[in-house]
Amino acid sequence: MGEVSVDLAQHRYTIHINAGGINRAGSLMNALPLGKKALIVTDENVGPLYAGTLADNLVAAGYQPEVLTVAAGEASKSMDTANIVFTQAIRMGLDRKSAIIALGGGVVGDLAGFTAATYLRGVPFIQVPTTLLAQVDSSVGGKTAVNHSLGKNLIGCFYQPSLVVIDPEVLNTLPERELKAGLAEVVKYGVIADRNFFAYLAANAEALLKRSPAILANVIETCCQLKAQVVAEDERETSLRMILNLGHTIGHAVEAAGGYSEYSHGEAVAIGMHAAAIVSRKLDMCAPEDMEGLKTLLGRLGLPLKAPGYQPEELMRYLARDKKVVSGEVSWILMTSIGQVKIIRGVPGEAVMAALAEIT
Incomplete structure (x- = not known):
């Protein structure tokens, strides 16, 4: 297993790179000071493949996860879709220790990260990237954003994840x-x-x-x-x-x-x-x-x-x-x-x- 530490002035987190890593997400989360409720944000392509596996793993680790599936594609990086995530978080009663988990590529990561950064002025954010682009780039570093009709990534903020779980095996299903x-x-x-x-x-x-x-x-x-x-x-x-x-x-x-x-x-x-x-x-x-x-x-x-x-x-x-x-x-x-x-x-x-x- 590879581990990469991201050491910032006021925050530190670890990127875990491991075949089968989705099946270790719950145990890795248990090392963090998290509440038991968690919202998994995924899309229509990734959800049917991996959301059930991740949710089952979290349940086994003592969490109470729910899955929210959004449309696949760049159009979901919008304020409208972010509002759907906010609504789900409020309905679930997520508090400031509850995690929002991004399960997907860069679009899902940006969307979930933006909502995690702004819901209750910031709740724990966990990245489980499923595309190569997200694994090598967008899941690391804390850039979150949604698009505007006049330009890409114009509405966003810097918000670092608490944990990044990279499973190279999921790339086997990547188009x-x-x-x-x-x-x-x-x-x-x-x-x-x-x-x-x-x-x-x-x-x-x-x-x-x-x-x-x-x-x-x-x-x-x-x-x-x-x-x-x-x-x-x-x-x-x-x-x-x-x-x-x-x-x-x-x-x-x-x-x-x-x-x-x-x-x-x-x-x-x-x-x-x-x-x-x-x-x-x-x-x-x-x-x-x-x-x-x-x-x-x-x-x-x-x-x-x-x-x-x-x-x-x-x-x-x-x-x-x-x-x-x-x-x-x-x-x-x-x-x-x-x-x-x-x-x-x-x-x-x-x-x-x-x-x-x-x-x-």
């Missing part, structure tokens, strides 16, 4: 498209922080696509370690943590322009990383072989590099509403090499438009 989407976030870690890890991914691309248990477990633990280090240094994203947004600036614009339905988050991040690499090259910040290396690996993993048919002008309008905009300037994460990035403000508009033209 291939979602596995590949998660690999986009995996590649991101190699680009922003670890050239050797990037090389490891390139050497094991086919094994990852075949879901090698050993390779996946190693990749999940490495990504969690890298993210834990960044979050521990900059919990509130005032400086260093911004590097985790590589590919997300244009990626979020692509998601929004497609109505959050055409490209998944991971696919949009892959397109966004390609675009960021193009901008980096146009500003002469990285070598051509680094940009090509990123493109090649994303392609080998079956990820999109372009969003054909999208309009650069429309994407620019979404960029202007990005939550990372400060005083009218977008904070860009750009490559200097594989394994190293810089936070850049004031990127020339013509460089951005040129990159958008190349990916549409």
Whole structure:
């Protein structure tokens, strides 16, 4: 079993990575000062597969869980759906020691985390991520949010989980498209922080696509370690943590322009990383072989590099509403090499438009 500690100034929690981990969730929760009522939030895809197993495990550990199933997909990251969760929590009589548990991917994690952060001004939050993207990225670090029609993740807060339980075995039921989407976030870690890890991914691309248990477990633990280090240094994203947004600036614009339905988050991040690499090259910040290396690996993993048919002008309008905009300037994460990035403000508009033209 792998364990990764996230050590923050005022909060500490552990990420447990273990095959069959869902069947240990109750015993792990018993090590925390929790009440016995718990609300499991899941979606229509994950609930039929794992909600019963998790609920039974919690009952065996002495808890009184209830399951709330929401619609699958980005549309559930909304204030309307959050209100449904609030209503269920109130009806159950959840108090400030009762846990809200996210069982699902990034959408469920964001939704459940946002409601846990705001219900009774904050109740314990537990992550049981079931997608690769959530296991390596969104379940760690405490970002919670819902979307607005004018932009992604515009309504939210930082709220750390009390516990993260990662079971790599659940990835066996993950659709291939979602596995590949998660690999986009995996590649991101190699680009922003670890050239050797990037090389490891390139050497094991086919094994990852075949879901090698050993390779996946190693990749999940490495990504969690890298993210834990960044979050521990900059919990509130005032400086260093911004590097985790590589590919997300244009990626979020692509998601929004497609109505959050055409490209998944991971696919949009892959397109966004390609675009960021193009901008980096146009500003002469990285070598051509680094940009090509990123493109090649994303392609080998079956990820999109372009969003054909999208309009650069429309994407620019979404960029202007990005939550990372400060005083009218977008904070860009750009490559200097594989394994190293810089936070850049004031990127020339013509460089951005040129990159958008190349990916549409």
